[in-house]
Amino acid sequence: MVEHNVLIANPDYEITISVVIFKPDRLVLGNTLKSLQRALEETTPLRxxxxxxxxxxxxxxxNWLRExxxxxPLEIIAGHGNIGFGAANNMVLDRAGKFHLVLNPDVEMQPDALKQALAFMTENPAGGLITPKAFNPDGSTQYLCKRYPAIFDLLLRGFAPNGIKKLFRKRLQRYEMRDQIADTLFWDPPIVSGCFMFFRGDIYKQLGGFDPRYLLYFEDFDISLRTGKITRIAYVPAVKIVHEGGHAASKGLWHIRQFARSAFIFYTTYPLKLF
Known part of the structure; x- marks a missing residue:
């Protein structure tokens, strides 16, 4: 592990948040931003x-966002077109504060989520990235931590019918780290979801943000693996969110193509694991 503060975070802000949107559902995005505002109010005074x-x-x-x-304090960056999730987040890389949250536009956090995240980072200087305990909208647990994926696991999880998934239930549960991830702190999960990534700002800058080759999908796999090489990742169940996302296969052919394209980039960058 290298020491933090190799690159200095923006001292003007204790926390910065980046939210990338594309043809957003205003109701869903509005709920996300309202939950963010409530969570920030729990931490005041905070720049x-x-x-x-x-x-x-x-x-x-x-204007509706500003209203x-x-x-x-809000800055809207637009007019560049669909450059991808990672590249869009990287547009504010040089402005990351002491802590930087990468937040999906379909995530609602509990009011004390940021307060808990900040407290954890203060008490655990070895931690450079937090992933939260997540729930689906129906209240069931969503597993954001993953072991290193085999192609077979990804195809099963993303595209197999439910009957086939049931046959491989134990395998999928192991991939989702259900044997490790529960209601207690867990250190060093190999891969965590990009829907809510709470970084130390200097770590985020040191990483250079996301790999812009990934237009969509797998950018969180990549940055997780790179993060684990320079600092520690922590699953912190005291930080709680509700996440609506996922289900690439149900979103249409374009999403399936992007998933396949990003998988190719990932497995030509990292070791190929078939089964």
């Missing part, structure tokens, strides 16, 4: 700034 990076082509109306969050 915070939100960056919304809009990958939607030809959008000019963002939604009148008291939160």
């Amino acid at each position: 915070a700034k939100l960056y919304v990076i809009d990958n939607t082509p030809d959008v000019s109306d963002h 939604l969050l009148p008291d939160l």
